[in-house]
Amino acid sequence: MWTLTLDTATPYLSLGLFRGDEGIGRIVRLGRRHEEALFSILDGLLGEVGARKEEIGAVVLGKGPGSYTGLRIALAAGLGIAMAHGAQVYGVSSLLAACWPFLEEGGPPLTALFTARNGLYYGATYARREGRPLVVQPPRKLKHSELPQEGLLLDTPPDPRALYELLPFAQKGVEPAYL
Template structure:
């Protein structure tokens, strides 16, 4: 069974990250936009779809990074995905933005975190197989940095990396949630 053409987007960090899975390849786009997600998102989606030769009406699924992130940032991404999904009749699923921070080329358990200020991090530990998160080993939550570091132990720990929306697209296609909620920093 062929998976639907999937567009993933993440606006939870200072980056705007897009990933597109099609039967003829994978396409991605990422740029640091600081707080200009709303201004950059429509044109970036249009450019990515154009590069892939995909009409927006061909999209079968949208995957949105649900945060944690800035209040405005995550709402921009979610609003855009919900609006586009409704307009074209595509399903919209969500996954934690922390999943977009994994190193898709590294198998096994790995930790990811975003700085939450004041000695805190938003972090999680995931088990990754084939470039896809298959298990949440340590739940995504806000932790004191020292507590999270102790939990990470000797695992690979990616701190504040740029997101990879292709990871969200792949994981969303495999196990995206329709009952998602946004998380704010």
């Protein structure tokens, strides 16, 4: 069975299909046009790995925080695919998926930030300990004056492979993180 990963919390569409060590992911900057491209890109990925939608056994969704409409697109599409094909659904923080590829085991914490409206940021700070994500500061809204002075990742898109790698630590089901 394949695992579909999907995040639309940011201006980027992060979409992937993974099974064991094989798989493929795409990150495409779409602004506010996720719904226009999502299913055609998914069909392309299915073709590249030689799979059918019926072979999707798990769906890992980025649960935000992020754009209200953006979050709804991933949730609606992902839940619809899961319901149609009997797949399990899991949720992962979009901020964690953005910084996971950059976290070094035992290294310093990193703060992932997504630009929000009105000069605010959505941010969370994570570290990697014993191969697991450690939440140093949970997702929150920050003003520019509240930003840490080091270890920042600004507007890095959630990584489709990171969503897959974080599946063992994901919550079953998905509850969007609206801040």
